[in-house]
Each structure stands twice: as structure tokens, then as C-alpha cells.
Amino acid sequence: MCFDHDYESPSPNPAAGIARETLRRCIHCGLCTSSCPTFTELGDENDGPRGRIQLMRQVAEGSLPLTGRVREHLELCLDCRACETACPSGVEYGRIVEPFRTAMLAADRRWEQRFDWFRELILLRLFPYPERLRVMLGPVRMSQRWGLFDIVRRLGLLKLLPERLARMTELLPDPAPGTPRLPRFSPAVGRKRARVALFVGCVADVMFRHVHWATIRVLQHNGCDVFVPRGQGCCGAIHLHCGDALGARRLADQNLVAFELDRYDAIVVNHGGCGAMLREYGVHWRDGLQPHRKKFAAKVVDVHEFIEQLGMTLPAGRIDAAVTYHDSCHLAHAQRVTAAPRQMLARVPGLKMIDLPESLLCCGSAGTYNLVQPEMADRLGRRKVENILRTGASAVLAANAGCMLQIAAELRKAGAQLPVLHPMELLDLAYRELPWPPDSRATAGRTNGNTSPPRLIR
Amino acid sequence: MALPELIAELRRVLSPDRVLHAPSELAAYDCDAYTVVRRRPTAVVFPHDPAEVSAVVTQCAQRRVPLIPRGAGTGLAGGCVPIDGAVVLMLTRLNRILEINLRDRWALVEAGVPNLQLARALAGTGYHYAPDPSSQGASTIGGNVATNAGGPHTLKYGVTVNHVLGLEVVLGDGSVRRFGPVAGAGAPDISGLIVGSEGRMGIVTKAWVRLTPNPHEFRTFRAIYGDVESATRTVSRIIAAGIIPAAMELMDRGIIGAVEDAYHFGFSREAEAVLIIEIDGPPPGLDRQQAQILELCAQCGAQEVLAAADPAMRDALWKCRKMAVGAVGRLSPSYFIQDGVVPRTQLPHILRRIAEVAAANRVRIVNVAHAGDGNVHPIILYDDADPEQLRRALRAGEELLLECIACGGSVTAEHGIGIEKREFMSRQYAAADLKAMQRTAEVFDPFEILNPGKLLPDRTAGAGAGRPNE
């Protein structure tokens, strides 16, 4: 007797591209389970790293059919990679689950069995393209500015939109005044110590351009010439995670062209998710360009880590506030950057850092996860916000666009008035000796001095 | 067995989404961290509270279907292997810390709380929960209680049983009972009996655990040796000198390589053995002990002794030691780990024997040890794709355990008997003693449904239950 329907999908073995040794590295010790957000919430091995690896391994070996249930457990994975940090055996979980899911979803796309308008139209065709996104957001921004949006949100009219579109709209940050385009070049302040290119991305550039402005100024204060190469675009993470490896490769190759590697000491990234993807350009596709992609990836560095290595210039301003810092998964787990942002912030005169309990547990944003797995995303979002509020901090900092959107949306739902900032925004205030709490207008659209490109000396 | 009805009943007393029974979802429950024996359960259930645990037990008892409590599944003796078509009962959703009472120095926690979650909740209070198994990041308080877990610091502070003040337990007839005076007036003080019973005398749902004041100060040292014997001699000499360090841990060359790959602490890969020694207490006494320990290390031939300069370095050192076993995936696709105990003076002997046994059986064995306790953890490496290697590995493991018994020791200190070592019980205990244990278990589990076939070599277990996978 069978109670539930559990179907088998006809896709070819999605584990085909995964090295057997990578799968066999897991020794089933279970030390990773408690680091996993979904295991922590559900307590089911199938929703924990060890169980998921076993599922994928058995599918790979042909001893387990890829049933609907198996897929659900794999799709519920946030790909936050907390399990990688936890694993003493060095199991590269991301390199198992990412190709596996990409293949699984790609097979769907081919058969158009589970054709999903949301994924096809919104996630793949709209999100990764800053210009399209900007156009689409135009009317939304207007209504935000006129307060219509707030009324709609409060009346719950959003519920009338198809669910996932409504979620997407819910995530939108509060209206910020239109932020001017980023300058192609901003010169170092003081002694010049490095020449860097800033990666701006897609969602980050549309919704968080003020963070880019702040980042540029902080880099300038730390003696960097900052370039923003034109022609760069989305990192490709959204495509890859939706199973569109080809689309992702196109975007990657566009970036390869946009960044002339020899001109810069580093390609600096300020959002954890983009950084993680860029740093893995060398592993996702095997073709003639792979060596070049590897070279590109080797130049990519997180902005906090970069400035820490350079030696941070102390800010002149003071910020008398107590704040807390949330670790973005793709910064902390995929890139293993946890100390640098905290160390930088700790040097700001007056600033008090309060430890955030469960800081390393995903907030539920996880790229587009929030839009496709709403229930788990909400649970994790609520949990994150409860932890944040418990600290009593007057602001929360996070170095990733997705986290900032998710946390702000959850704070709004909880009725809390806590600003969510990127560490670069706070540091920017400190360097410029601006008052706290921040005034969003003050951070927009100004760099330090001259913004015309310098003479190029090769 | 009327399984479909049982599943229907379980879905009714819990809720349908808290009962797994699709074959594809059961695969992840076929073993714990001991992967030699794997069996498929009938179902996996996720109760939320003791009342639901009791309802599940009642359903299984009525049908005489075996039931296996499971926490984090980090057990190393196969205690969670669902033999005989058992139902697995997950305690992971009983995961709240209910009370921390600093004045009376206890905490009340649900069984599914990971050990580290409690440790984190206590940070900054000036108190801690002393048992610190290396698996503490994941393993649950309930699992720690059921296996009487130890850890590096049990040398000075004792094992789990010394830190459990009371328990709430669901017995095999479905009744919910409390033991230990802290659990309420009239609760008989027999929690000690339940601790270490590996799920056979009841399912632990809550534990009142003792909180220990943090020591004034720590001193942590890392000593490097050119041979294992000098390291073990140091251990005996330190204890003989009347010093009880907080911890005294050994790692050999094989495991040091894996740890170094994982955490880049800076251990020399050339070292044959590393000892981690920690002392704690009020500073005046520590200075004297420190001088003595450094002297003894030097006398025994330590090549280098380094004191942890700050708390960060101490943490890094402990991380290396605690994650060592989990790092063996860097050495081999599969392993199992033995948990033998010998009198401390026999440490040099047993480590020599381990090397001989490895050579004779052509398997690779690397070692970590709670050396201060005479508790050795030879880690036997093998490739699960090769049945012949597994056979040799199992033979080596068996020879080592017999050697421990011959030395006047035991086949387990902290990992438990589980399914792995139950045949050894009759070598260590007389038939009458085993009978007495069996009858004690029956008092708590009249229908013999709680984890039968584990711990005791009893009749209920299906024949060949402990046989490795094909």
C-alpha cells in the first residue's frame, strides 16, 4: 500500500559530470548536519548535507531512482555551503550539488515537463539584466515614491499578484532617490597603493548602486584607483542555479571581455554571492576558454579581504552605535571571509560590534531561493530576524544584496525599524565623517574628486 | 507485522508529513557514522514533544515493531542501524533549551539539542557543560546521554553520567517517567542506569544537566615527538607525578597529516606524535604544574613544546584535535574507529600492537587517543568498494579489541557497543551478568521494542543483523 505519489523523472543521470572521488570523499560522519539551515529547521537527514550527498551518490551509482521526493530534498537545499565550512574532510559539497541540480533542471528544460514561467521569464530573462530590471522597476519606484506602494503593501493587495511576483515585490527595498551612474574612474586619495576594477553585477547595480558608490569611496580612501569597466554584466549565478549553464557561460564570457586583467591588481567585489560565482569561473565550464577564466577567477577578491590585506587606513570619523554583522553564506562559506569585515568595522572609532547568534546560518535569501522556496525562506528569515532583534543592535550589516533584501523584508514584516546596511556604507560614513544614523541621500552619487579617466600608461 | 496500518496510525498520531516511508526517503537512515552495517527502516517519524514520542511508542508496542531513537546519527557503533525493519524515531525536533538555572547550576534541555548549542547558550555566563565529545558540534544531548559520551576534558571532569542530574524518559510501554530528584518530588534517583543504555531502557526526551563553573585559567601545550612511545611515556609520567591535567590527547603522524590539510595549524608533518596537554585552575597552582609538565616532556624526549599564546590559538588547537576523526575522508573513502581502553601503563604496548596488527592485516591504521584516560581510537581505513579490504579491516579491529580485553581493559570507553561490538559483550561479561542486564532492560522495555539487538547479545535480534553489507 502506498500513501503518497512519488514519481520518477526521465532525466538522464544528473550526476554524470561529477567525479566519483568527489562523491566518495564523504565519510558519513555527520559533523556537518548541525551547520545546515534546513536540517536545523526540519531535523531530517534527507534535508541535511550528509543525507543529500548520499541521495546524489546513490542516484549517481544507479541504486536510487531520481524520484519526486528525492528532487524535493535536493531543491530545498539553499546551496549556502555551510556544510563545506563544517566538513573536516574537505567535501566540496557545492561542486556536487551545483552540477547535479543544473543537470536536473536542464533536463526539465529540455523536456519542458516542468516548464515554469516564473523561472523562464522572470529569473532568467529579467533579473540578470540591469537595464530590463531598471525599466521594470520604474513604475514600481514611482508608486513607491508616491506612497502608493506602501498602501498597497499594507492593504495586502500584493496578494492579488501571482504569488512569486508578489514575493519579489515584497523584497524591494524602500525607495532610494535615483542614484547616478558610477564613474568609470575614481582616483586614489592620498598615496596610491593599488589599481582595482569594481564588479557591479545586476541586481546589485540596480537596487544597491549606493553601495557601489560607498565602496568606491572607501577604496579611494584606502589608496586605490577604482575603475568600473563598461560592458560588464551579471555574474551568471542566477542562470547557473536555474539550470541554464549555457546562459551563465555567455555572461561569464561577456565579463572576460569587459575586464582587461593586466590593467588591474584585482577585480574587487562587494557582494558575497557575485564574488563566489566569479571566483568559480574556472571550474564551471570545460572548454578552450577555461584557462582564461581561471586567470580571471584568480584576480577576483572580496573588497573587505582586499583592503585588509592592503592595510586599512583608519577612518577619521566616529560612529557611536552598536551594530551587528550577519555573515552572507557565499562570503563566509564559499569564500571563507568572516574575519575581514569584522576587523574593519572594529576599527571604526566609537562603533560597538555585538555578536549575532547563529550568524553563520543562512537568512533564507540564497540567491533566488527566496522566490522559489518561499516557506523555508520565510522560516529562516524569521529566525534570522529574531536573532538580530535579540542583540539589541541599532543596525544590521551584511555584505550581500540578497541578504540585505531578505533581512530588510523580514524586519518590515516584524514591524522593526532597523536599518540594513552594507559594511561599506558604514565605513564610508566613517571616512567622510558623516553623522549616524545614515541619511540615504548623503551616500549617493559623489566620489572623492576627479572622475575623468587617467592617462593610460601600459 | 501489519505495517501499512502502523504507518497509517503513525500518520494519524503525528501528521502525514512527519512520517517518512517512501523508499527513496528511507535510504538516508540506513546507518549512522558506522557505515559497515546498513539496513533500511520501515519508516522514520518526527515527533515534536514527549506526548507524541509516547504515542509513537504505544503504536509500535502494540504491534511489537522495534523502534530506534536517533539524534544526530554521529554514533560510531551502529546504534542507530534499523535492523529487523525498525521504525526510526528522530529526536531532532525536540530542540529547545528550556531553562538555564545558574543559581542552582543546572540546565534543562530537550534531547535533540546539539551539545554545542548548549555550550553557546552558556557562553558568557561563567559556566559550562563539561562533557565535550569531539562530535559536540553535531551530536545531541540525548545521544550523549544514551552513549554516556566522553571527550577530551573527561580526564578531569568525568563523562556524561557525572553531569546528568535528572532525566525525562519515555519507557517501552509508552509511559513518560522522570528520574532524579531535580526532576520533581518522588522521582527515583536512577538516571545513572539510563545513561549509557543506548536507547534500550527508554527514549530520553529531556535532561537536567549539571553546569560547571569555568576554570580561572587555561594553559594549553602542544608537544611534538619523534616517536609514539616517548609521547605515551610522557602521559604515564605526568599522571604518576600526581598531576591530573584537564585533558591529555594524542595524535599520530597519519592523522596529523589530515588535520594539517584541513586546518593548516602548523603541525610538522614529520612529527611521529603530537600530545595536546591542557591544565586549568587558579593561576598560582598552574605555574608549578606547567614547570613540572615542561620538565617531564623534555625528559621523555619531546622535540618541541609550544604553549598556546592566546585563546584564539587554544581554540585552533582544540579544533584540530576535535575535528581529527572527521578529517579522515582526506585519507580514505571509508573508515571505522575502535574505542578500546587499557590501563594507562599499557598505552605504549597497545600502540605497538596496533602497528603490528595493521601490518599483519595489510590495512592502514591512524590513531587519536584520549591518552590520559588510556582510551585509544585506532582509525581503520579501508575502501568500501573492495569487500576484501573490508574483511581485513574488520579482522584487524577484532584483534585489537581482544588485545584490549587481554590487557585488562575494555572494548569501549565512550562510543558504546551498538551493533558493532555486541558479540564482544559475552567475552567481557559472564552469562549471568548479561542475563541480569537483559532483565533490567526488560523492566523498562517490557515488549522489547526499544533498539533491540543493540548493546546486548540478546535473542530478539534477527540472525545476522550485524553482518556487513554485501
Ligand SMILES: Cc1cc2nc3c(=O)[nH]c(=O)nc-3n(C[C@H](O)[C@H](O)[C@H](O)COP(=O)(O)OP(=O)(O)OC[C@H]3O[C@@H](n4cnc5c(N)ncnc54)[C@H](O)[C@@H]3O)c2cc1C
Ligand atoms: C567525528 C566523530 C567524533 C566523535 N567523538 C566522540 C568523542 O570524543 N566522545 C564520544 O563519546 N563520542 C564521540 N563520537 C561518537 C558520537 O558522537 C557519540 O556517541 C554521541 O554521543 C552520539 O550522539 P548522537 O546525537 O549523534 O546520537 P545517535 O548517533 O543518533 O545515537 C547514538 C545512540 O544513542 C541512541 N539515542 C540517541 N538519542 C537518544 C535518546 N534521546 N534517547 C535514547 N537513546 C538515544 C541511539 O539509538 C543510538 O543507539 C564521535 C563521532 C564522530 C562521528
Ligand code: SF4
Ligand atoms: S560532508 Fe563531511 S562532515 Fe558531512 S558527513 Fe560527509 S564527511 Fe562528514
Ligand code: SF4
Ligand atoms: S548547502 Fe546549505 S542547505 Fe544545502 S546541504 Fe549544505 S548546509 Fe544544507
